[in-house]
Amino acid sequence: MHYDQCFGCGDVESGLHMRTTVGEHMVVHSRFTVTEAHQGAPGLAHGGLLACAFDEALGSTVGNLLRKPAVTGKLETDFVRPVPVGTTLYIAARLDGVAGRKIYVSAEGRLGSADGQVAVRARALFVQVGFEHFTTHGYADALQRFRSTTRESKWDINP
Numbered sequence: 001m002h003y004d005q006c007f008g009c010g011d012v013e014s015g016l017h018m019r020t021t022v023g024e025h026m027v028v029h030s031r032f033t034v035t036e037a038h039q040g041a042p043g044l045a046h047g048g049l050l051a052c053a054f055d056e057a058l059g060s061t062v063g064n065l066l067r068k069p070a071v072t073g074k075l076e077t078d079f080v081r082p083v084p085v086g087t088t089l090y091i092a093a094r095l096d097g098v099a100g101r102k103i104y105v106s107a108e109g110r111l112g113s114a115d116g117q118v119a120v121r122a123r124a125l126f127v128q129v130g131f132e133h134f135t136t137h138g139y140a141d142a143l144q145r146f147r148s149t150t151r152e153s154k155w156d157i158n159p
């Protein structure tokens, strides 16, 4: 968790409650279980929430692998199969490249297990920013808020 009020990884009720692990070959693994609070069509995940899960997984990939503050500049998703309520999406993300402040990442999400059918693919461009990005545009005490909930020592890194 990087911030307890984060919709993706925090303790927010009806949030995504995602956790991330860095695995072999620098692949970053996240899981998102679709609940009734995440529906679009009856019984199916809302596409925007799936995009949110990938934003989180890809942002965590940047954070875990580069340890630099960055924000999403562009996020592209391919919805390949519907994701039913009750399904856990297994997301595997990779760092594809860095060019100056631009950070390219991609991921795929599989249904029910790490080798399940691919349901969603995503690519994103993150842009590295200074910490003042958060204090200028967000809360003035954003860094203290990050610090009070970031438990870096608990990040599970197994390269």
Ligand SMILES: CCCCCCCCCCCCCCCC(=O)SCCNC(=O)CCNC(=O)[C@H](O)C(C)(C)COP(=O)(O)OP(=O)(O)OC[C@H]1O[C@@H](n2cnc3c(N)ncnc32)[C@H](O)[C@@H]1OP(=O)(O)O
Pocket (backbone or CB within 6 Å): 002, 008, 055, 056, 057, 058, 059, 060, 063, 064, 067, 068, 069, 070, 071, 072, 073, 074, 100, 101, 102, 125, 127, 129
């Ligand atoms: C030590 C601490 C570790 C902490 C680790 C913690 C773990 C962490 C987990 C986080 C997990 C959160 C996951 C959710 C992450 C969000 O949800 S972030 C929130 C959503 N995103 C935003 O709010 C961003 C809003 N946009 C902006 O603030 C600004 O547009 C940006 C993105 C900072 C860029 O503005 P800028 O700084 O003025 O930079 P700019 O010169 O415009 O662009 C830089 C380069 O990027 C390119 N670029 C920018 N935008 C685009 C675009 N949309 N398309 C293509 N190229 C673009 C530019 O063309 C430029 O390229 P070059 O000229 O260098 O070749």
